[in-house]
Amino acid sequence: MSNAVDPTGELSPEQLEQAAKLKKQLSNQFWRLNNLYTIRDKEGQAITFKMNGPQRDLYLKQWYMNVILKARQLGFTTFIDLLILDTCLWNPNIKAGIIAHHKDDANAIYEEKVIFPFKNMSSIHRSLHTATTDRAGEIVFSNGSSIRVSTSFRSGTLQILHVSELGKIAAKYPEKAKEIRTGAFEAVGTGQKIFVESTAEGREGEFYDMAMKAKKAKDAGSTLSKLDFRFHFYPWHENPQYVLDTAGVLFTMDDQRYFKELELRNIYLSAEQCAWWIKKHETLGEEMYREHPSYPEEAFKASVEGSYYGTIITKIRRMGRIGKVPYERGYPVNTSWDLGISDTMTIWFFQQVARERRVIDYMEGSGEGLSEYIRMLHEKEYTYGTHYLPHDANVRELGTGVKRVDTARELGLNPIVVVPRPKNNDQLHDQIDQTRNFIEGSWFDEEKCDTGIIALENYRKEWNDKLGCFNKQPLHNWASHPADGLRTGAVGFLVGHNHRAQGMMPEETSDF
Numbered sequence: 008m009s010n011a012v013d014p015t016g017e018l019s020p021e022q023l024e025q026a027a028k029l030k031k032q033l034s035n036q037f038w039r040l041n042n043l044y045t046i047r048d049k050e051g052q053a054i055t056f057k058m059n060g061p062q063r064d065l066y067l068k069q070w071y072m073n074v075i076l077k078a079r080q081l082g083f084t085t086f087i088d089l090l091i092l093d094t095c096l097w098n099p100n101i102k103a104g105i106i107a108h109h110k111d112d113a114n115a116i117y118e119e120k121v122i123f124p125f126k127n128m129s130s131i132h133r134s135l136h137t138a139t140t141d142r143a144g145e146i147v148f149s150n151g152s153s154i155r156v157s158t159s160f161r162s163g164t165l166q167i168l169h170v171s172e173l174g175k176i177a178a179k180y181p182e183k184a185k186e187i188r189t190g191a192f193e194a195v196g197t198g199q200k201i202f203v204e205s206t207a208e209g210r211e212g213e214f215y216d217m218a219m220k221a222k223k224a225k226d227a228g229s230t231l232s233k234l235d236f237r238f239h240f241y242p243w244h245e246n247p248q249y250v251l252d253t254a255g256v257l258f259t260m261d262d263q264r265y266f267k268e269l270e271l272r273n274i275y276l277s278a279e280q281c282a283w284w285i286k287k288h289e290t291l292g293e294e295m296y297r298e299h300p301s302y303p304e305e306a307f308k309a310s311v312e313g314s315y316y317g318t319i320i321t322k323i324r325r326m327g328r329i330g331k332v333p334y335e336r337g338y339p340v341n342t343s344w345d346l347g348i349s350d351t352m353t354i355w356f357f358q359q360v361a362r363e364r365r366v367i368d369y370m371e372g373s374g375e376g377l378s379e380y381i382r383m384l385h386e387k388e389y390t391y392g393t394h395y396l397p398h399d400a401n402v403r404e405l406g407t408g409v410k411r412v413d414t415a416r417e418l419g420l421n422p423i424v425v426v427p428r429p430k431n432n433d434q435l436h437d438q439i440d441q442t443r444n445f446i447e448g449s450w451f452d453e454e455k456c457d458t459g460i461i462a463l464e465n466y467r468k469e470w471n472d473k474l475g476c477f478n479k480q481p482l483h484n485w486a487s488h489p490a491d492g493l494r495t496g497a498v499g500f501l502v503g504h505n506h507r508a509q510g511m512m513p514e515e516t517s518d519f
Contacts, residue, residue, distance in 0.1 A: 036093060037066065044089050045127035047119065049080075053127065061241040062086040070237035071197075074214075074221045075204035076306055078243040079298045083204045087169045088120035094167060095152035096125075096136045103167045105156040106191060108175050116171065117144050117156040159183065160191040167200040168192070174205035177212030178312060179470045184213040198233050207297050207306035209314070210461045211486075215307060222303060242274075243284075243299035250279035251286055258285065261325060269301055293321040313467040313477045315439055316490070319446045320464050329460065332452035334367050335360045339392025342384065343496020345488045346399050346411065347373065352380055353492035355459060356389065357449070357500075364449045369459035371489065377411060381418045394420050395499035397491065398428035426499040432479050438498050442490075445497035462489035 032038045044056045058066065061081045065073070077083055091103045105121075107113035125138070125146070140147035147153040160168075170176075170187060177184035195201050205214050221238035224231065231237055243249055262285055266276060276284070288295045300306035308324065323329060334340070335358055343355040352375070356368035370383065384391070400412040400423070412423055429435040451460060465486040468477035481487060 033097075036097070039093055039097070040066070040089060043128060043132055044092070044124040046085055046089070046124055056085070056089060056124070058086065060247070061245055064241075065239055066090070068237070068239065069200075069202075070231060071200060071233045072236040073200075073202045073239060074218050074236045075202065075239045075241070076218050076300075076303055077204055077206060077241045078246070078300060079206060081241055081246060083241075084116065084171050085120055087202045087204065088116060089124060091154060091167055091169060092121055092124060095148060095154055096150075099150040099152060101152040101166045102164060103152070103154045104160050104163075104165045104169070104191065104194070105154065106160065106168070106170045106187060107156060107158055108172045110158055112171070113144060113156050113158055121146060121154055121156065159186060160194055161186075163194055165191075165195045165199070168195050168202070170201075170203045170205075172205045173203050173217075174208035174212070174214040175312075177214045178208040181212060188213055188217075201236075203236070207300065208312065209317070209465045210307045211465050218303075219307075240303050242301050244274065244276060244280055244301060249283045249287075249299075250277065251283040253278050253282045256282040256285055262288075264327070265325065272302055274301055293318045296321060308464070313470065313482075314464060315466050315468070315481070316443060316446055316463045317465075317467075319443050320460065323447060323449070323451070328450045329453045330450075331454070332365045332367055332450045334358070334389065335365070336390075340367070340389040341392045341395065341496060341500060343395045343492055343499070344397060344400075345492035345495060346377075346397055347488055351485070351488040353459070353489045354380065354384070355456075355489075355493050355496055356387075357496065358392075364445070366449050366451045366456055368452065369456040369489070371458065377414060378418055381415065381420055385419065393499075394423045395496040396423055396425050397495045398425060400425050424499045426495050435480075438494055441501055442494045442497040445493070445501060459489045459493070462486040463493065466490035 032042070041057050042055065045053050046056045048054050059082060061077075062083065065075065065083070065086070075083060088105060091105065095101045095103055105113075105116055107116050122141070125136075126133075128136075137149045138146050139149055140153075144157055145153065145155040168191060170191070173184060173187065176187070192201060203214070203217065207215070207218075209215065217236060218238060221236040222240075224235060225238045229235075258281070262281070266281055269276065284295075284299075287299060291298055296305050296308065308321065320329075338358045338360050340356050340358050343357065345351070345353045347353070351371055351373050353371045354369070355366060356370075357364060357366045359365075368387075368389075370380075372380065394415070396412060396415070400415065401410055403410050412425055415423060429438050446463070453460070462485070465484075466489075467482055467486075469480055469482040470477055481490075
């Protein structure tokens with residue numbers, strides 16, 4: 008009888024109390040987000056959304072500008088888009104935008120992350136909100152707020168923007184990523200909200216630059232303005248579901264070395280977490296570090312999609328072959344070049360010390376003549392062995408008619424081996440395979456070779472947007488010159504090494 012309506016039409020005290028409680032709850036966004044919305048779980052079942060730990064952390068720590076480096080399957084796309092939906096439903100005249108990786112992702116986000124939760128609200132709550140427009144990729148509510156999901160935004164003004172997987176966008180469509188930064192970000196007024204979330208995709212591009220700048224500010228404890236991005240990182244081990252019974256799981260020496268390295272970073276895992284990581288790594292291989300990073304730097308050191316050398320670099324890093332590699336006196340230092348007189352000039356320095364091949368140094372520059380780089384070589388303390396130059400060392404200079412290789416010899420660069428240019432794609436890929444073998448059998452000095460290593464990680468195949476796949480030829484970008492420079496030495500050294508092993512020596516001439 009306590010819920011009976013008073014015949015005078017007035018609410019009972021209990022009903023007034025319940026109404027006041029509901030009004031208070033509905034005025035609280037945190038409560039709304041954890042009680043009002045229905046989503047589909049990983050099995051496709053409709054469930055009431057409840058924030059998990061990382062989502063709750065992001066909600067409580069959100070800033071005006073947010074960049075989120077994440078592990079897979081933590082639900083940030085779902086959470087951010089529900090936050091946008093809730094903001095639009097309960098606030099008038101909010102214009103929100105969501106940018107997806109490509110058209111199929113945009114359609115899926117619109118249907119699953121926006122329309123499904125909206126249409127599956129309870130009838131009493133749906134009665135408070137209606138949609139006046141629901142067309143492909145855009146919904147407009149009766150309070151004047153709207154959400155549009157697309158692959159880009161070129162015009163208009165937004166109060167809240169979500170960019171999903173900017174790392175992948177930047178890797179395959181760098182111009183599009185730049186347009187997002189210069190266009191979509193500028194559409195959001197100062198003091199409004201931007202969320203950029205992604206897994207990592209190599210150490211270059213808009214997402215990498217944005218995340219690293221924000222991370223440096225966070226590490227320095229800098230005070231952020233409304234136009235500064237706040238860095239958020241969510242590793243795999245913050246997900247309590249990522250555990251596995253240790254029975255039958257083999258812990259190798261490499262695995263144990265990896266977990267010890269994590270402890271040096273104050274990351275302590277349970278045996279069950281370690282078991283989950285090992286079995287997941289067996290499936291994903293080197294992609295594990297990108298999909299389920301343990302710490303931020305690891306995410307960006309993982310190989311990028313389509314990379315020629317990224318997997319090998321990740322492998323030797325895990326083996327401890329990238330670290331401090333000193334110059335060993337008494338052993339000659341070989342150099343490996345990519346000639347770029349008006350472009351980037353790159354030079355690698357490596358030694359063969361007994362059975363160990365050590366890449367001890369790297370140098371690059373532009374806008375200088377060949378004589379300047381040879382002068383810088385002579386200034387180093389190294390005793391040199393063979394200098395491996397690419398095919399264009401045989402090019403004659405227009406002004407003098409003298410070959411570059413002859414100029415190099417006159418300047419004291421001896422002996423020189425000129426490595427032939429691959430005649431077709433098959434020969435190019437044979438040389439790339441030789442370079443893989445060279446890298447896999449080498450140790451790299453992490454500090455002196457850092458710029459070159461980053462380039463090797465990012466040297467990749469060219470993406471064909473029309474076909475939706477990678478072309479056979481490499482992408483010509485900033486990473487090409489360092490990669491070509493190492494390929495010169497790898498091919499020349501391995502061929503010469505094989506000749507010496509057979510009692511023959513390669514010709515040290517420009518016609519090699």
